[in-house]
Amino acid sequence: MPDDAPRPPHRSCGMVEAHEMLLAQHPELRQVREDLEARTRSLLSLTPDFRASGGVITIPVVVHVVYKTDAQKIGMDQVTSQIDALNRDYASKNTDKSKVPSVWTKLVTDTGVQFVLASKDAKGQSTTGVTYTQTTVDAFGTDNKVKASGTGGADAWPRDSYLNLWVCNMNQNPLGYAQFPGGPAATDGVVIDLTCFGTKGTAVSPFNLGRTAVHEVGHWLNLIHIWGDTNDCSGSDQVDDTPTAKDPNYGKPTFPHVTCNNGPNGDMFVNYMDYVDDDTMVMFTAGQVARMHAALDGPRSAIGTGGSSSSSSSGSSGGSSGSSSSVSSASSQSSTSSHSSASSGPGGSSSSQSSSSSSDPSSSDSSSSNSSSSDSSSSDSSSSDSSSSDSSSSDSSSSDSSSSDSSSSDSGSSDSSSSDSSSSDPGSSDSSSSDPGSSDSSSSDSSSSDPGSSDSSSSDSGSSDPGGGSRRKDRRSRRRRTIGKKR
Numbered sequence: 001m002p003d004d005a006p007r008p009p010h011r012s013c014g015m016v017e018a019h020e021m022l023l024a025q026h027p028e029l030r031q032v033r034e035d036l037e038a039r040t041r042s043l044l045s046l047t048p049d050f051r052a053s054g055g056v057i058t059i060p061v062v063v064h065v066v067y068k069t070d071a072q073k074i075g076m077d078q079v080t081s082q083i084d085a086l087n088r089d090y091a092s093k094n095t096d097k098s099k100v101p102s103v104w105t106k107l108v109t110d111t112g113v114q115f116v117l118a119s120k121d122a123k124g125q126s127t128t129g130v131t132y133t134q135t136t137v138d139a140f141g142t143d144n145k146v147k148a149s150g151t152g153g154a155d156a157w158p159r160d161s162y163l164n165l166w167v168c169n170m171n172q173n174p175l176g177y178a179q180f181p182g183g184p185a186a187t188d189g190v191v192i193d194l195t196c197f198g199t200k201g202t203a204v205s206p207f208n209l210g211r212t213a214v215h216e217v218g219h220w221l222n223l224i225h226i227w228g229d230t231n232d233c234s235g236s237d238q239v240d241d242t243p244t245a246k247d248p249n250y251g252k253p254t255f256p257h258v259t260c261n262n263g264p265n266g267d268m269f270v271n272y273m274d275y276v277d278d279d280t281m282v283m284f285t286a287g288q289v290a291r292m293h294a295a296l297d298g299p300r301s302a303i304g305t306g307g308s309s310s311s312s313s314s315g316s317s318g319g320s321s322g323s324s325s326s327v328s329s330a331s332s333q334s335s336t337s338s339h340s341s342a343s344s345g346p347g348g349s350s351s352s353q354s355s356s357s358s359s360d361p362s363s364s365d366s367s368s369s370n371s372s373s374s375d376s377s378s379s380d381s382s383s384s385d386s387s388s389s390d391s392s393s394s395d396s397s398s399s400d401s402s403s404s405d406s407s408s409s410d411s412g413s414s415d416s417s418s419s420d421s422s423s424s425d426p427g428s429s430d431s432s433s434s435d436p437g438s439s440d441s442s443s444s445d446s447s448s449s450d451p452g453s454s455d456s457s458s459s460d461s462g463s464s465d466p467g468g469g470s471r472r473k474d475r476r477s478r479r480r481r482t483i484g485k486k487r
């Protein structure tokens with residue numbers, strides 16, 4: 001497969017194409033995005049030098065491996081290598097950040113975000129955080145077909161609880177794509193070509209350091225390409241500390257590359273949001289990190305556990321470990337049983353938060369108990385309340401519009417009857433338990449199916465990790481404190 005395919009001369013990302021397609025299908029998203037942008041500006045204006053200092057936010061990840069041939073069925077070690085790469089780079093622990101020209105070294109910033117393979121699906125069943133789905137599709141494009149069982153892919157798990165990462169054959173055209181915050185739940189997440197996923201197995205140079213996912217997850221957290229997606233210097237990534245740039249840089253440029261009167265330093269081509277090779281993109285800036293946290297305090301406020309103090313996050317903060325992990329709840333789960341199909345196994349704990357989050361859009365509001373009420377797209381509040389509390393308001397509002405459809409669309413996915421041999425397998429070593437007795441009959445067949453189901457809330461409540469909700473609240477309040485601090 002991948003190796004005999006013609007290699008593209010350089011990176012390309014399907015983000016813009018996918019986004020335009022989405023806007024065509026959902027015109028209302030344009031307003032949602034504009035509102036979110038206004039809200040982000042408002043939040044950032046209060047904290048001009050906001051940085052991740054309120055503890056690490058850990059995001060549970062589910063990796064959907066959609067394969068046609070055995071060679072495309074990547075192993076658990078490759079999946080883990082991708083999680084490791086994300087954690088390395090999002091913590092700014094990549095040693096190759098030494099490549100950053102000295103003029104920008106002070107801008108190199110730890111995002112304060114980490115990732116862990118999910119240890120429980122939306123029904124509270126143990127999972128490796130990886131699903132396998134065999135497909136008849138030769139290669140997927142940016143049309144989201146890989147995200148639905150009905151079109152040869154695997155259904156998304158609830159996006160308020162999981163970052164969905166799909167890995168499939170895209171023939172490197174493009175290398176991957178993501179969905180910005182605010183879009184439909186059923187297609188929320190990131191898609192990566194299997195030749196660019198992780199650091200081993202099917203990953204091939206020059207895209208074998210796991211940075212296609214680093215880049216795409218940046219989009220998922222609302223980052224824009226640093227040249228602003230125009231080719232005439234008029235575009236902006238809405239971040240102040242990245243220089244204006246004319247268009248993408250490819251390969252391995254030499255410093256400086258001056259465009260748009262941005263001399264003497266030129267384009268910040270060492271940034272993860274440019275188009276250079278994996279070994280050349282090595283940093284996020286403080287401004288980008290602030291923008292990511294505005295998304296995590298806003299439309300993505302439901303996902304993740306926060307704070308280094310919280311038990312779960314500590315489990316993952318180790319970076320890699322994604323799988324196995326440490327986390328206490330993981331062990332308890334494994335003993336219980338695992339879902340017979342597909343996944344199984346250990347993982348981070350995190351899943352808990354799905355309890356409130358998924359399915360129930362209002363839940364996210366409740367935590368913040370913000371007045372703004374239902375105003376889906378909202379925006380409004382943002383401008384007015386420029387006072388302080390707005391971080392909370394931003395959460396509620398924007399998230400609902402999106403999450404509301406999430407519940408609906410999610411539920412739909414559960415029936416993914418398709419059964420396409422999906423599950424059954426593999427990667428998951430410890431599928432050991434697989435006790436059929438496990439309640440969640442519904443899912444049975446297709447691996448992915450089950451999680452998407454809306455009932456997650458109920459089932460979760462019973463599950464082991466009651467602290468989820470409160471932790472999330474902790475994160476909010478902690479972040480608010482951080483924001484208020486104005487460093």
Ligand SMILES: [Zn+2]
Nearest residue numbers: 013015215225
């Ligand atoms: Zn991109």
